[in-house]
Amino acid sequence: MLKEGTKNLSGVEEAVLKNIDAVKELAKITRTSLGPNGMNKMVINKIGKLFVTNDAATILKELEVIHPAAKMCVLASQQQQEEVGDATNLVVVLCGELLAQAEVLLKMGLHTSDIIRGYEKALELVDDILKKITVKTVESLASPSDISAAIKSAISAKQHGFEDLFAPLVTEACLLVTTGLPHDPREAPPERYSLKNFDAKRFNVDNVRVAKVLGGGISDVKVIRGAIVTRDTEGTIKSLKKAKVGVYASGLEIEKTDTKGKVYVEKASQLENYAKSEEEALEAKIKSIAESGVTLVVSGGNIGELPMHFLEKYKLMVLKTQSKFEMRRVCQVTNCKPMMRIAGPSAEEMGYIDECVVEEIGGTVVTVLRQENSKTGIATILVRAATNNILDDLERAIEAAVNIYKSITKDGAFVPGAGAAEIELARQIRAVGDKTEGQDQYAIKKFAEAFEIVPRILADNAGLDGTKVISTLFAQHESGNTNVGVDVQGGAALVVDAREKDILDHRHNKQRAIELATNAVITILRISQIIMAKTSGVPVPGGGGSGTMGAMDQDD
Structure with a gap:
């Protein structure tokens, strides 16, 4: 058959x-x-x-x-x-x-x-x-100690002996990115923290990130209110405070035409004027960015030499992101909208960061975006260890604990x-x-x-x-x-x-x-x-x- x-x-x-x-x-x-x-x-x-x-x-x-x-x-x-x-x-x-x-x-x-x-x-x-x-039933987010005790087992199952170190830090990071919670618990009544009618969509596990840097020890872990980009800035400016931010998704380069064309030049002066007009147009765009109040420019693509020259001229700090996901996290931290055109951002498109500074951690140069005095959309847990395998296991332990916090927002019951x-x-x-x-x-x-x-x-x-x-x-x-x-x-x-x-x-x-x-x-x-x-x-x-x-x- x-x-x-x-x-x-x-x-x-x-x-x-x-x-x-x-x-x-x-x-x-x-x-x-x-x-x-x-x-x-x-x-x-x-x-x-x-x-x-x-x-x-x-x-x-x-x-x-x-x-x-x-x-x-x-x-x-x-x-x-x-x-x-x-x-x-x-x-x-x-x-x-x-x-x-x-x-x-x-x-x-x-x-x-x-x-x-x-x-x-x-x-x-x-x-x-x-x-x-x-x-045990966790009924409120007002007590970090209760949440920390509840997520210890998840950490212990993957990193036994470090649960007392990581649990409070994971709890802190999760509370930072839970929307609707005030910056200071004393600013709101207890019912604001109640899980009785809590909308689980107010917390997104992707908003708690893990930055892994080789070297140091596991005890060097810390929480950063903001994001870490594991690369240096592009220019000479390495530190900013209370900066306005503009994010450009398409990069910062001289614009090119969509179709091929020919330019006939008969005199040397014509060639000189042609190049000069391009430079003047680009400088006008960079100048408009500086005049809008932006002091930190984030690029999602390549940055040309000429745009870099004008960015340095107008004393703008420049940061290049390595992926669209990293750019998205920067937008979440700074609360800004990415733009496709090179121009000064509007008030709605512009973001803000309390501090942007380049630091060296264990030989690795990183750019830290901090939000100290306002509610941040991203919290980053910086972990250190001797090998990449240990760093990966630490990341999995943290992810397990973050998922337990997510489960608590839906149902706080424990056996x-x-x-x-x-x-x-x-x-x-x-x-x-x-x-x-x-x-x-x-x-x-x-x-x-x-x-x-x-x-x-x-x-x-x-x-x-x-x-x-x-x-x-x-x-x-x-x-x-x-x-x-x-x-x-x-x-x-x-x-x-x-x-x-x-x-x-x-x-x-x-x-x-x-x-x-x-x-x-x-x-x-x-x-x-x-x-x-x-x-x-x-x-x-x-x-x-x-x-x-x-x-x-x-x-x-």
């Missing part, structure tokens, strides 16, 4: 279990990177670029997974990253463990439909359980971290499974058992006995201590009160991760047959060999 060369795999052994094995192998790669003591992975991608990181989103992106079932889990993890920017590793780990538990049930003789039905019933319980074990929430989910869902009749009970219990993988991995990565830690956690939770999680510091008690230590996980992010993982697992379990056409020999965009299923052909 099918074309010659087509492969047809069907049944539990050939289709379902093969997909499960692929996802389990993927989960094995990322599970050792989970938690504060997670190990780094050294990944070299297809163009030879080196990545040393424990960030699951980066690892999965650079691995280029091709197996269709494993790729479903990668897509679920990427969706988690795009939506909330946190708990991407949790999605992959749960996918692998839920499918591992499903494999046990399949070998016991249960049908995939029974497993899917049980998983769906168990998933419905997650939301109510997480609401019951909520231990205990350190595996405490997962153990409580396992305990309560198992209790429901014990009361459930029929074959669904087995899938519900296995769904609950899958959550034990999180505290077990945290314990294993910390060098603790996972089995002993799990039994201790269950004993504590049975006695009513639902906030108790894994002590990754390796204390004698093995466990710690996550609420007291401010080890918190955002409730919505965790719930979303569980939903995405479960939905991906159910989709994989519904696959009963794999039909692979013969590969065409045409390379597939993205690599991985010829044909859509090239990777699976190699397994056979």
Whole structure:
């Protein structure tokens, strides 16, 4: 019936279990990177670029997974990253463990439909359980200390030991760029800071930037109210205060005609007058910029020698941006509009900056745009480290914390971290499974058992006995201590009160991760047959060999 060369795999052994094995192998790669003591992975991608990181989103992106079932889990993890920017590793780990538990049930003789039905019933319980074990709710942005405590766990998961240093700085940067908040908290009543009717659009994660400069130490991190351009200015003027700003998107060069033309010159005086008229026209334009009050000129394109001469003549500071994104950030900081023509800007097009100064940081010359006395649209966190890999990991840790702040503006509820929430989910869902009749009970219990993988991995990565830690956690939770999680510091008690230590996980992010993982697992379990056409020999965009299923052909 099918074309010659087509492969047809069907049944539990050939289709379902093969997909499960692929996802389990993927989960094995990322599970050792989970938690504060997670190990780094050294990944070299297809163009030879080196990545040393424990960030699951980066690892999965650079691995280029091709197996269709494993790729479903990668897509679920990427969706988690795009939506909330946190708990991407949790999605992959749960996918692998839920499918591992499903494999046990399949070998016991249960049908995939029974497993899917049980998983769906168990998933419905997650939301109510997480609401019951909520231990903290951030209700206002007026207390930076509460926000700082809430985002520490996100930083600790990627840069353990530096959460106390980075959390207050990230909080400060986020509050600076949240629109509608006064410059000084004492200037407004508390209701201005309330999250009850807060519009999440008032905060944009892209407005918190990270500037990376090699050298120095991690403790040299600081927040700058404004932006940093990692290059020197073009002229001799290196410092300005209280400057008016004009931004020119098309660059500063002598204008050229759109079409080709010829100019016939018969005398030397005609050539001299022609060049002089061009110079006079350009000088008039630069003069109009200076007369408008602008003292800082920002160019989005090339700057010619002649325009540079006149800019220096009229004592204008000149800064060239390296990309349209950098120019956009400068416009946000200075509150000005980019112009396509070379002329003096109007009051609406003109911007303002409190200070623009060229500084040398660790041998790197940068231009700093500061807004000290007014609300800024951009806040920049300057980080220092010995290698580019450390700088990249610091940037990912900061981005994770900024995403948690974004989640707080939508929902300020937090559950205990350190595996405490997962153990409580396992305990309560198992209790429901014990009361459930029929074959669904087995899938519900296995769904609950899958959550034990999180505290077990945290314990294993910390060098603790996972089995002993799990039994201790269950004993504590049975006695009513639902906030108790894994002590990754390796204390004698093995466990710690996550609420007291401010080890918190955002409730919505965790719930979303569980939903995405479960939905991906159910989709994989519904696959009963794999039909692979013969590969065409045409390379597939993205690599991985010829044909859509090239990777699976190699397994056979």
